[in-house]
Amino acid sequence: AQTVTQSQPEMSVQEAETVTLSCTYDTSESDYYLFWYKQPPSRQMILVIRQEAYKQQNATENRFSVNFQKAAKSFSLKISDSQLGDAAMYFCAYRNTGNQFYFGTGTSLTVIP
Amino acid sequence: DAGITQSPRYKITETGRQVTLMCHQTWSHSYMFWYRQDLGHGLRLIYYSAAADITDKGEVPDGYVVSRSKTENFPLTLESATRSQTSVYFCASRGSALESYEQYFGPGTRLTVT
Numbered sequence: 001a002q003t004v005t006q007s008q009p010e011m012s013v014q015e016a017e018t019v020t021l022s023c024t025y026d027t028s029e030s031d032y033y034l035f036w037y038k039q040p041p042s043r044q045m046i047l048v049i050r051q052e053a054y055k056q057q058n059a060t061e062n063r064f065s066v067n068f069q070k071a072a073k074s075f076s077l078k079i080s081d082s083q084l085g086d087a088a089m090y091f092c093a094y095r096n097t098g099n100q101f102y103f104g105t106g107t108s109l110t111v112i113p
Numbered sequence: 114d115a116g117i118t119q120s121p122r123y124k125i126t127e128t129g130r131q132v133t134l135m136c137h138q139t140w141s142h143s144y145m146f147w148y149r150q151d152l153g154h155g156l157r158l159i160y161y162s163a164a165a166d167i168t169d170k171g172e173v174p175d176g177y178v179v180s181r182s183k184t185e186n187f188p189l190t191l192e193s194a195t196r197s198q199t200s201v202y203f204c205a206s207r208g209s210a211l212e213s214y215e216q217y218f219g220p221g222t223r224l225t226v227t
Contacts, residue, residue, distance in 0.1 A: 004155075043220065
């Protein structure tokens, strides 16, 4: 089974600063998808950004961008110009070409005013 | 309302009782999923369904039963609840098209087994 590892249980960042959340994964497949989900205190899971493994270009969504290193099996999330509303639990997820998603254990992000 | 809903949102039950968590989606998505979320484990897949009457086990299926007689509904039943099944349960769905990358999650059900 695939595994997804988030080695930072907690992170903090000053408002307006940049923070990077780490994620590594283990797979023998060449075609797959990677995601970052945000879970605020409301518990709702919100998709932040996704990356297709066959694309070399790193995905970007406004203030959110990823650093996808396929050979290293690394998929970090960079949040620029951090805002108070970014405070949440962030989950990295892997999906193979089948139907199963595998999630990391999450990183709790605190934004300091 | 359009989207994916779960009921109840909160449930307290006793050990040994049967409890069913409901999930309903209005998009006619082919795939539906049940996850449990526990501290230190992230989200783990319990069961999923590719279409009506087609279900398959995920990572942690023991103690759970699912059915899918209609595309829009995917109930999860704990036949004899145990304290280890205290968790937050999320239902999710996604379309069947190759480009349907994203899963859409329901709001979650917090289940406490006493």
